[in-house]
Amino acid sequence: MSTYDDREKCHFYYKIGACRHGDRCSKKHTRPIRSRTIIVPNMYRKPALNGKSDLQFDFDAFYEDVYMEASRFGEVQSMVVCENRNDHLNGNVYIMFSNAQEAQGARDSFNTRWYNERPLYCDLSHVSDFREAICRKHDMRSCERGDECNFMHVQRPTLQLLKDLEKAQWKRYRMQ
Template sequence: MVNFPQEGMSYEEFDELYEDIYSEACKYGSVRSMVICENSNVHLKGNVYLYYEKEQDAQDAKDAFNTRWYDERPLYSDLTHISDFREAICRKHDMGTCERGGDCNFMHVKRPSTKLRIELEKAQAKKWQTKH
């Protein structure tokens, strides 16, 4: 989990942020999935969750991100007990019917454009296939 600011971002700016984070995260190992929360409550706001193929890759990423800054703010990274993002994501938010809004305690996921997500996943797969 890493916390990034994202208030008031356009879709293009969000895609750039998503690509930045994803590209950096892939330096430490194969990323199975990445989630960026758009909740407004303090404990989820701006959180980024990365799921790595290997635990050691997650540890390496955590250690590296904890020494970094973004937008003139320090990054805070930690390992989480969440092992399946699907169970932590608010399905009502995905359907546009969450009555709790940004204060919901389930993840309200902000998603990148489909085109960007596919491009990043293909690039990562190609990178890790050539390394193994």
């Protein structure tokens, strides 16, 4: 019996790190053995809207929390959170480190952790270029595929927060 899998690679699984067909996809999904990117599927959950909720404040707190935790394992080069409503992308967190060893350390640790009363599940991801994965139209609020879009609809942290996080990390990793 041959174990060689000659199916075509699934574009979504390799470029976006998640495919709406999941394990039932007819195309090939082979998990990476080495990568500098990790994925935590469905990690961020938007708070229910009520008079008191400040969505950006809630998101910034989440972003800072996860970024700081990740940067204990290495230099975070990008951190992307999706706000698509479809199950395979909703709340996905992707973190790209400067090398595969850092990503592996973060993955191993995240897999032992809980967040918001749920155990985290974290894996390595093939995503290596967010420019190919992100829906640009969403950034301009003009994606006609809407919540069902299969490209990343990125939820952005406040620009100042991102600058502060990058600066803190830069001090930590570049000024030693």
